[in-house]
Each structure stands twice: as C-alpha cells, then as structure tokens.
Amino acid sequence: MQPQRYWREIPRRYRLEAGKCRKCGKVFMPPRLICDACRCTEFDMVRLSDKGKVHTYTVIRIAPSGFGEQVPFVLALVDLEGGVRLTMQVADCGPEDVKIGSPVKVEFRKINEVGKSGVICYGYKAVLA
Numbered sequence: 001m002q003p004q005r006y007w008r009e010i011p012r013r014y015r016l017e018a019g020k021c022r023k024c025g026k027v028f029m030p031p032r033l034i035c036d037a038c039r040c041t042e043f044d045m046v047r048l049s050d051k052g053k054v055h056t057y058t059v060i061r062i063a064p065s066g067f068g069e070q071v072p073f074v075l076a077l078v079d080l081e082g083g084v085r086l087t088m089q090v091a092d093c094g095p096e097d098v099k100i101g102s103p104v105k106v107e108f109r110k111i112n113e114v115g116k117s118g119v120i121c122y123g124y125k126a127v128l129a
C-alpha cells in the first residue's frame, strides 16, 4: 500500500472504525459502500473491540520488500470480539509463542518504512494479551 493511502486511513485505523449495515447489521472493516449481504448502502460507523483471538496464523520467513528486517514474524487472522476477522501481524513475540486461540489485543503500530526516504507507514498489529 502506498504511504499516502496509509496516511489517509490513519484516523480510521487508529480508532478501529468499521461500517455496520443499517439493514442487516453486518460489520465491514474496512468500511464498504454496498453491503454484500443485503445490498444496502447505508452504514453506521462503529468502533471495533481491540480484543480478540487468533483464528489461525502462518509464519513469514521470506518477507516482501520493506519487511525483511522483521522476519521471521507471525501473520494471523484475528477474530475480534463483535465478529470481525482481520489479518494482521502478531508483534513482540516469537513464532513459537502464538497458538490458535491465543488471546490478543490490537494496537496501532509502525508497519514498515517505504523507499529510501524512509516514509513510515502505520497500522494495527496484534500483541499477545
């Protein structure tokens, strides 16, 4: 993702804001314009819980550019309280520390640096709770 897009999305990412369909109640993160369940186009902004559990995970040992200094790291599908599943890195631990079902807390963190200018991109990561 480009740094400009990261910066535009920081307020939403920082607050873990999602869109909740006014008709059927399905929650989308990131928010969408049209609900894929009922085609409704009206949403309320809701704040997601920062608590969740690891649904499943994988260990990244060969990282894409910009993430090479972080390997090995855990990339997990995290089920937040409230029913939203997000993909995020599990930080501050080794691959052996993460298990399916591990309780985690979502934090706003530095994701990586882009390019020679070192533009820093931020987003959410999970840490073991």
Ligand SMILES: [Zn+2]
Pocket: 021, 022, 023, 024, 025, 026, 035, 036, 037, 038, 039, 040
């Ligand atoms: Zn809907």
